[in-house]
Structures are given as structure tokens and as C-alpha cells.
Amino acid sequence: MKTALITGSGRQAGLGFEVAKQLGAQGYQIIIAARQSAQVTERVAELKDLGFQAHGVVLDLTDENSISQAVNAVQQWDSKLDVLVNNAAVFGDFTSVLETDIKNVEAAFNTNFLGTWQVTQKFYALLANADTARIVNVSSGAGSFADPVYGILNGSMGMPVSTYALTKLAINGLTVKMAKEFSQDNVLVNAVCPDVVNTSGNDTGFGRPVGEGAKSVVWAATLPDDGPTGGFYRDGQPLPW
Numbered sequence: 001m002k003t004a005l006i007t008g009s010g011r012q013a014g015l016g017f018e019v020a021k022q023l024g025a026q027g028y029q030i031i032i033a034a035r036q037s038a039q040v041t042e043r044v045a046e047l048k049d050l051g052f053q054a055h056g057v058v059l060d061l062t063d064e065n066s067i068s069q070a071v072n073a074v075q076q077w078d079s080k081l082d083v084l085v086n087n088a089a090v091f092g093d094f095t096s097v098l099e100t101d102i103k104n105v106e107a108a109f110n111t112n113f114l115g116t117w118q119v120t121q122k123f124y125a126l127l128a129n130a131d132t133a134r135i136v137n138v139s140s141g142a143g144s145f146a147d148p149v150y151g152i153l154n155g156s157m158g159m160p161v162s163t164y165a166l167t168k169l170a171i172n173g174l175t176v177k178m179a180k181e182f183s184q185d186n187v188l189v190n191a192v193c194p195d196v197v198n199t200s201g202n203d204t205g206f207g208r209p210v211g212e213g214a215k216s217v218v219w220a221a222t223l224p225d226d227g228p229t230g231g232f233y234r235d236g237q238p239l240p241w
């Protein structure tokens with residue numbers, strides 16, 4: 001059985017939990033990873049109710065110890081990890097360069113960029129133990145230069161500057177570096193933008209249904225062995241960087 005771990009999959013209405021459900025439906029053993037233990041317990045129970053094989057770990061991207069403990073826990077259930085979805089992120093400030101509080105920039109980079117990097121480092125040995133593995137870095141068109149709607153050069157949806165966008169720009173660069181380095185172990189690494197997705201849990205009329213956004217991520221998590229690596233995609237289509 002293949003095993004997939006999804007970070008930040010504790011919120012019921014979030015993209016991460018939807019990815020977990022879609023991978024569970026494809027027969028993957030799911031590891032819910034979230035920083036709130038109550039969420040972990042609830043989401044694992046929901047996956048089991050759906051008939052899926054599921055476990056959970058408390059994992060805070062900003063806490064090295066919790067990542068190491070999560071790696072140890074996962075080793076009880078499988079000697080390898082087939083899929084790592086780096087989904088957890090914070091949205092940070094949407095203020096001008098001058099007004100943005102640098103402490104908030106630091107916090108956003110600690111989670112979205114350094115946290116993702118460190119989670120990948122620590123789970124890498126398990127990923128390399130799989131015959132072939134997939135890493136999906138959940139990114140955003142906001143981190144692209146060229147995305148015509150959300151991109152940095154094209155207005156970022158009218159935001160003055162977005163710390164969030166800059167963390168995703170960094171994630172896109174890291175994706176390329178990971179892909180090059182990890183190809184020796186047959187680990188495919190891609191960045192995916194799920195598009196604007198309604199993960200509020202309410203019918204806001206803004207953003208597409210979470211199931212559709214999650215499909216974009218699941219596509220990259222279930223690529224064939226000869227699939228692409230080092231790319232940036234939405235709905236299976238390449239996005240400009």
C-alpha cells in the first residue's frame with residue numbers, strides 16, 4: 001500500500017484534508033499532519049469512517065522537534081513514504097513594502113519556506129526508501145512573475161505587496177532545486193497552484209470548490225514514474241514562473 005502524508009491537513013474545510021480524502025479514495029494510506037492534536041484526531045476518525053486507512057501526527061512546521069517526532073511516528077506505520085504534500089502555509093500580511101511588519105515576514109517565511117524545506121529534509125530518507133516518490137509543494141500563481149491574474153508583475157490581485165506571494169516565489173525556486181537533487185532517488189518534485197479555492201467552509205461565492213483545487217494537487221501526487229519533475233502546474237497544465 002502506498003502512503004501519503006499531507007501537512008496542514010487538520011482543517012476540515014481546507015485543501016489539505018480534501019487532498020487526503022481524494023488520495024484515500026485512490027487507496028493510499030493517509031497520514032494527517034497538523035499542528036493541533038484535536039484536529040488530527042477528528043480528521044483521522046473521519047477518514048476511517050470513509051473506510052480509508054489513516055493515521056495522524058502532530059506536526060508544526062516551525063518546531064523541528066515536532067517534525068522529528070512525526071518522522072518517528074510515521075516509521076511505525078510504513079518503512080517508506082510515497083507522497084509528501086507540503087500544503088501547510090500561513091497567508092501573512094498584504095501591506096506595502098514600507099508598512100509590512102518584518103516580524104510577520106519572518107514568521108511567514110519560517111512556516112511557508114523554511115518549514116517546508118525542513119519537513120522535506122527530515123522525511124527525505126523515508127521518501128528515498130520508496131521505489132519512486134512524489135513531493136508536491138502547494139504553491140500559488142501569486143508567487144509567479146508571469147501569472148496574468150495573480151502574479152507579482154501583474155498586480156497580485158490588486159495587493160500592494162504580499163508576503164505570502166514572496167514565500168511562494170521562494171517555494172517555486174526550491175522546487176526546482178529539490179527536483180534536480182532528488183531525481184537520483186526517483187523522487188519527482190513539482191509545485192502546484194490550486195487556483196483560488198474556497199476553503200472557508202461557507203458558500204462565499206468566491207473561489208472554486210475545494211474538490212477542484214485538490215484535484216490539481218492530487219494530479220501531481222499521483223504522476224506516473226516517467227512524469228515531469230521541477231515544474232509548476234495548475235490543473236495539470238504548466239504555469240509560467
Ligand SMILES: NC(=O)c1ccc[n+]([C@@H]2O[C@H](COP(=O)([O-])OP(=O)(O)OC[C@H]3O[C@@H](n4cnc5c(N)ncnc54)[C@H](OP(=O)(O)O)[C@@H]3O)[C@@H](O)[C@H]2O)c1
Nearest residue numbers: 008011014015035060061062087088089138140196197199
Ligand atoms: N485557498 C486558496 O485560494 C489558495 C490558493 C493558492 C494556494 N493555496 C495554498 O493551499 C494551501 C492550503 O491552503 P488553504 O486555503 O486550505 O488554507 P488553510 O485551510 O488555512 O490551510 C493551511 C493549513 O496550514 C496549517 N498551518 C499553518 N501554519 C502551520 C504550522 N506552523 N505548522 C503546521 N501547520 C500549519 C494551518 O493550520 P491551523 O488550522 O492550525 O491554522 C492550516 O490548517 C496553502 O499552501 C495555500 O498557500 C491556497
